[in-house]
Amino acid sequence: xxxxxxxxxxxxxxxxxxxxxxxxxxxxxxxxxxxxxxxxxxxxxxxxxxxxxxxxxxxxxxxxxxxxxxxxxxxxxxxxxxxxxxxxxxxxxxxxxxxxxxxxxxxxxx
Amino acid sequence: xxxxxxxxxxxxxxxxxxxxxxxxxxxxxxxxxxxxxxxxxxxxxxxxxxxxxxxxxxxxxxxxxxxxxxxxxxxxxxxxxxxxxxxxxxxxxxxxxxxxxxxxxxxxxxxxxxxxxxxxxxxxxxxxxxxxxxxxxxxxxxxxxxxxxxxxxxxxxxxxxxxxxxxxxxxxxxxxxxxxxxxxxxxxxxxxxxxxxxxxxxxxxxxxxxxxxxxxxxxxxxxxxxxxxxxxxxxxxxxxxxxxxxxxxxxxxxxxxxxxxxxxxxxxxxxxxxxxxxxxxxxxxxxxxxxxxxxxxxxxxxxxxxxxxxxxxxxxxxxxxxxxxxxxxxxxxxxxxxxxxxxxxxxxxxxxxx
Numbered sequence: 462x463x464x465x466x467x468x469x470x471x472x473x474x475x476x477x478x479x480x481x482x483x484x485x486x487x488x489x490x491x492x493x494x495x496x497x498x499x500x501x502x503x504x505x506x507x508x509x510x511x512x513x514x515x516x517x518x519x520x521x522x523x524x525x526x527x528x529x530x531x532x533x534x535x536x537x538x539x540x541x542x543x544x545x546x547x548x549x550x551x552x553x554x555x556x557x558x559x560x561x562x563x564x565x566x567x568x569x570x571x
Numbered sequence: 572x573x574x575x576x577x578x579x580x581x582x583x584x585x586x587x588x589x590x591x592x593x594x595x596x597x598x599x600x601x602x603x604x605x606x607x608x609x610x611x612x613x614x615x616x617x618x619x620x621x622x623x624x625x626x627x628x629x630x631x632x633x634x635x636x637x638x639x640x641x642x643x644x645x646x647x648x649x650x651x652x653x654x655x656x657x658x659x660x661x662x663x664x665x666x667x668x669x670x671x672x673x674x675x676x677x678x679x680x681x682x683x684x685x686x687x688x689x690x691x692x693x694x695x696x697x698x699x700x701x702x703x704x705x706x707x708x709x710x711x712x713x714x715x716x717x718x719x720x721x722x723x724x725x726x727x728x729x730x731x732x733x734x735x736x737x738x739x740x741x742x743x744x745x746x747x748x749x750x751x752x753x754x755x756x757x758x759x760x761x762x763x764x765x766x767x768x769x770x771x772x773x774x775x776x777x778x779x780x781x782x783x784x785x786x787x788x789x790x791x792x793x794x795x796x797x798x799x800x801x802x803x804x805x806x807x808x809x810x811x812x813x814x815x816x817x818x819x820x821x822x823x824x825x826x827x828x829x830x831x832x833x834x835x836x837x838x839x840x841x842x843x844x845x846x847x848x849x850x851x852x853x854x855x856x857x858x859x860x861x862x863x864x865x866x867x868x869x870x871x872x873x874x875x876x877x878x879x880x881x882x883x884x885x886x887x888x889x890x891x892x893x894x895x896x897x898x899x900x901x902x903x904x905x906x907x908x909x910x911x912x913x914x915x916x917x918x919x920x921x922x923x924x925x
Contacts, residue, residue, distance in 0.1 A: 472642065487608050488615040504628075505635045508608045509642025512601070516643075531614035534607065 465501045472510050474553055475499060477519065477538060477546040486533040487511060511536055519545045579625070583613040586625045586632055593636030597645060605639055694743035697759055698736030700766050702728060707769045798836035808838035810864040817899045822852060822863045832862035839877060845888035846871035846879055865894070
């Protein structure tokens with residue numbers, strides 16, 4: 462199965478989860494997602510998702526000037542983002558459990 | 572490493588510009604936020620030890636932009652929702668960049684040049700049409716081609732056409748403000764549309780006139796074997812001779828100015844709807860005399876109607892069909908008219924064989 466298709470559906474949750482742990486700038490979020498195992502995540506998908514979550518009021522952002530290297534725009538989760546993440550987590554768990562159960566049953570039957 | 576790093580900066584700039592181009596139709600705040608992120612991202616990538624091209628690491632700019640849009644929940648580029656004038660421009664740019672368009676480009680340039688060269692001709696034409704079309708639309712029975720005659724005056728039409736052409740050329744040579752230019756183009760299209768409509772109508776009329784004029788020519792204005800003698804009222808199918816005192820004559824032989832037997836057509840239509848055939852007198856030599864008048868008809872032995880399709884028994888037909896009434900002149904009593912026909916002073920043709 463193409464994991465990138467699945468990724469599209471859970472990218473919101475994944476990005477929110479990454480910035481819940483610590484504020485992050487775009488490239489940082491990409492790297493953390495990849496390090497966590499979502500290696501196929503596209504840079505543009507992450508930036509697009511950050512933009513959408515920011516527009517939806519789930520994230521705030523701030524720019525950190527840097528003497529060496531470029532300035533960085535950090536994204537931070539806020540209360541709204543946390544509540545979205547909470548809801549999404551529940552949805553994901555239910556969904557994953559359902560699919561797990563379905564797969565286990567199918568596997569036992571085979 | 573200065574050369575590679577320079578080229579990578581250049582690469583990053585190009586990439587950023589390409590993505591910006593792809594996002595041109597988005598609202599300004601979305602676009603600038605996404606581009607700001609990308610610029611920082613490219614800076615971050617530049618600091619890495621990765622020697623791959625940016626387009627390899629991030630994918631082609633168009634894919635990157637499309638992915639950004641999808642993830643950000645923004646409309647795809649081709650969707651009409653956000654397609655403003657700039658979106659249309661982007662699409663036109665895309666079309667221009669396509670290979671098939673590039674192949675067709677020389678021909679299109681040629682057409683473009685031709686159009687530009689023909690513009691003055693259009694300026695003249697539209698000035699003329701501007702006067703001509705309203706004149707044609709007014710159905711005043713005055714001839715409007717080639718010189719329109721408003722209010723029935725060719726001179727006025729001539730002056731108006733000159734003025735309109737001059738104004739049109741003046742307008743064409745000027746650089747007009749955009750709204751005015753668009754208005755002029757729209758009016759031009761309307762003018763052409765109305766002109767085509769009027770031309771169509773005039774052509775139909777001309778075709779009808781021609782048809783109406785040509786129809787009698789073929790049917791009744793050219794003598795044929797069937798109708799050898801024509802009058803202004805159509806084919807002559809009989810001649811009814813009378814003597815000067817008003818007596819109807821029979822078996823009168825008629826000849827033309829050159830002595831040729833005068834022949835007329837065969838009458839097909841009869842008031843009682845019964846078909847009839849000619850019953851011409853026969854000379855001694857057994858040859859029918861075609862120029863004996865009035866013509867003598869007898870009922871068709873087949874007993875059919877004039878359409879020769881339905882039976883028509885003889886007893887339903889009139890035995891004798893009356894001659895039409897003729898206005899006979901009266902002559903002065905003391906001036907006796909020429910001798911009565913039937914007693915020719917000098918025989919010029921064989922008498923009928925009866």
